[in-house]
Amino acid sequence: MRTRTFRAATAAAALAVAGGVATVSFASDASPAARPQAAQAQAAVGSVAIVQAVPKATMSVSVDGEQVQGGVAEGKVVGPLDLAPGSHEVTVSDGSGEWTSTVDVQAGESSDVVVHRPAEVGGTPTISVFPTPSEPIGPGKARVVLAHTATTAPADVVVDGQTVFTNIANGEFAEADVAAGPHEVSLLPAGVKGSPILGPLDVDLAAGTLTAVYAVGNPQDGSMNVIVRTSGATASGDEAPTEIDTGSAGLVDGVRVWTFSGR
Amino acid sequence: MTALATLAGCAVGASERPADGPATGSAPEAGTGTAAEASSTPAPVAQRVGAVVPQAPVGVQLPDGRRVGIRSVGTTTNGVLDVPGDVEQAGWWTGGSRLGDPLGATLVAAHVDSTTQGLGPFASLLSVRRGDRLYVWSDGLRQTFAVRSLWLRPRGTLGARSWLHSPEGERRLVLVTCAGPFDPSAGGYQNLAVVVAEPRGKAVPRP
Numbered sequence: 001m002r003t004r005t006f007r008a009a010t011a012a013a014a015l016a017v018a019g020g021v022a023t024v025s026f027a028s029d030a031s032p033a034a035r036p037q038a039a040q041a042q043a044a045v046g047s048v049a050i051v052q053a054v055p056k057a058t059m060s061v062s063v064d065g066e067q068v069q070g071g072v073a074e075g076k077v078v079g080p081l082d083l084a085p086g087s088h089e090v091t092v093s094d095g096s097g098e099w100t101s102t103v104d105v106q107a108g109e110s111s112d113v114v115v116h117r118p119a120e121v122g123g124t125p126t127i128s129v130f131p132t133p134s135e136p137i138g139p140g141k142a143r144v145v146l147a148h149t150a151t152t153a154p155a156d157v158v159v160d161g162q163t164v165f166t167n168i169a170n171g172e173f174a175e176a177d178v179a180a181g182p183h184e185v186s187l188l189p190a191g192v193k194g195s196p197i198l199g200p201l202d203v204d205l206a207a208g209t210l211t212a213v214y215a216v217g218n219p220q221d222g223s224m225n226v227i228v229r230t231s232g233a234t235a236s237g238d239e240a241p242t243e244i245d246t247g248s249a250g251l252v253d254g255v256r257v258w259t260f261s262g263r
Numbered sequence: 264m265t266a267l268a269t270l271a272g273c274a275v276g277a278s279e280r281p282a283d284g285p286a287t288g289s290a291p292e293a294g295t296g297t298a299a300e301a302s303s304t305p306a307p308v309a310q311r312v313g314a315v316v317p318q319a320p321v322g323v324q325l326p327d328g329r330r331v332g333i334r335s336v337g338t339t340t341n342g343v344l345d346v347p348g349d350v351e352q353a354g355w356w357t358g359g360s361r362l363g364d365p366l367g368a369t370l371v372a373a374h375v376d377s378t379t380q381g382l383g384p385f386a387s388l389l390s391v392r393r394g395d396r397l398y399v400w401s402d403g404l405r406q407t408f409a410v411r412s413l414w415l416r417p418r419g420t421l422g423a424r425s426w427l428h429s430p431e432g433e434r435r436l437v438l439v440t441c442a443g444p445f446d447p448s449a450g451g452y453q454n455l456a457v458v459v460a461e462p463r464g465k466a467v468p469r470p
Contacts, residue, residue: 090306101306113306127306138358140423141430147309157313162433164365165313174313176365179431238337238358240428241344242420247375247441247452251382257389257442257456261412 046085046105050078053116053149053216054094054125055223062091074216075227080110090127101127109134112212112229116149119170121218123151128171132210136234142180142205143233144213146187147173151218152197154190159183166190180207187215198224208235315466317363318401320355323371323438326395326410329384333371333399350374350383353438359428362401363466367430369399372439375452385440388413388458397460399436405469408436408460415442415454427457436460 052059052072060070061078069078085107091100092115103113110132118126130147137143146157148168157165157174160183165174167190186199197219205211210233217223324330336345336354346354353373360367373385395410418441421427427437437459441452 101304103306114309128309129306130309133311138430140358146313159365162365168313171307172310172312175311176314177317177360177430178366179429181431238356239342240358240421240423240425241338241356242342242423244344244346244372244418244421244427244439244455245441245451246346246372246385246439246455247377247445249376249378249381250443250445250447250451251376252386252389252441252452253443253445255386255389255443257413257415259412259414260393261414 044084044107045082046107047080047110048083048088048103048105049080049110049112049229050090050092051112051114051214051227051229052076052078052092053114053214053227055117055217055225057094057125059092059094059115062089062093064089065091075225077227077229092125092127094125097124099125099127103127103129110231114147114149114214116170116214116216117151117218119151119153121151121220126171130173130212132212132231133175134234137177137208137210139235139238139240140180140207141177142207143175143177143210144185144203144205145173145175145210146185147212147214150197150215150224152189152220155187155197155215156190156192158186158188158196158200163188178205180205180209185213198226201226203228206230208233314365315363315404315468317361317466318404319357320362320369320371320399320401322400323353324398325384325387326391326397327384327387329387331373331384344370344372346372346374348374348377350377350380350385353385356428360430360434362399362404362406364430364434366434367432368426368428368435368437370428370437370439371399375440375442375456383440385438388438388440389442389456391458396463397436397438400469403469404466406466407463409463410458410460411435412457412459414457416457418450418453418455434462436462 050061055074059072061068061072083105085105088103088105089100090103090113112130114128114130115125117123148170154167154169156163168174182204184200185203186196188196198215210231212229214227217225319335320333322332331353333353333355334347335357339345353371356370360369374383375386376382391410391413393410397408399406440456442454442456444453446453
């Protein structure tokens with residue numbers, strides 16, 4: 001099997017290293033050719049993207065025994081592939097080891113199948129399915145999915161200075177709809193204020209999109225990184241009101257209102 | 264002494280071993296890693312954690328204790344928030360933040376009065392005080408808010424990213440109703456009363 005680095009495990013207090021700027025690799029969705037096909041057959045197939053989130057590894061990816069793509073480096077995305085509903089075998093191999101999992105595909109739904117390291121240092125690659133939340137998004141909003149696929153303990157997520165998600169462990173994700181536009185995101189060890197494991201990262205979210213952020217790597221050896229995947233989402237199509245009209249009888253005409261403001 | 268030390272040594276050895284155990288012992292996963300061994304393993308489906316699943320608010324308890332039902336409303340083609348005609352019902356703009364969303368405004372508006380029903384419960388918003396409690400609930404969640412401000416704004420046009428309903432910025436509950444002066448020749452009420460309340464704790468599952 002593969003050689004593992006245990007060196008990092010003994011570097012107990014190396015968290016301070018993690019504050020550095022992480023590189024952000026953007027993987028854009030789908031080749032243009034794949035899209036119309038997906039739209040046509042939306043109800044009959046499920047959409048699956050395979051995300052290679054094992055640091056410093058190059059994988060070949062097979063589905064149901066057939067190689068889909070070889071030489072897939074860290075941060076690269078295979079697909080999205082249109083797969084028939086039902087069970088499929090996804091196999092990844094880095095030349096020294098091979099890992100297979102069955103993935104259940106539902107018609108009309110999409111998901112990311114992510115090959116990543118578990119929370120323990122030196123653990124073998126794991127395959128997890130991250131379903132894509134498909135509820136419509138309100139106008140002016142963007143959806144963020146933050147997935148923990150890194151070699152580290154549970155984390156909290158801080159967006160624009162506020163802790164918005166707590167205690168997300170490896171193989172879990174958090175999801176929220178936020179205003180479109182620029183945001184600052186950091187990952188902190190769960191329940192601890194101080195040095196981030198990752199970030200702060202500047203992300204710019206376009207309205208009506210879904211951005212999946214996969215945290216990968218190991219903060220103790222400075223290899224933390226993110227894989228960012230952006231795709232379109234269903235908009236709710238509800239415009240913001242420009243007027244509010246809430247009364248007609250004049251009964252509070254003479255009511256004096258004592259206004260106040262502040263915190 | 265020697266025996267004790269040896270025993271202690273054994274004990275440490277024994278207690279350390281289980282830590283190694285799973286790695287070498289769980290042959291199907293780590294040991295072989297072959298397709299044949301692992302092919303029957305279903306990939307775990309990642310769990311959504313870290314925060315509750317946001318929901319549409321369905322009711323609010325005002326500081327005076329009155330409970331008001333909330334309906335989900337949109338915007339009419341004229342750009343007017345589609346507030347329920349019934350003064351006993353409030354409307355939540357579905358494009359805004361839901362109960363449980365981490366950021367942004369939850370805009371809830373109701374008529375202050377009507378010619379057929381008289382004053383509505385939202386008329387009490389004209390006399391709220393700083394720190395007054397508001398309770399909002401959805402089908403599965405509830406959250407407490409505290410009044411931070413009460414102000415009046417002309418009942419004119421709202422911007423596209425108005426603070427009243429924008430998903431940007433800190434989490435807030437925004438309650439809106441009309442306020443005087445009332446000028447029938449100029450479209451009725453001239454002002455909106457805006458109550459902004461901040462969360463006291465997170466949205467939590469209802470008991």
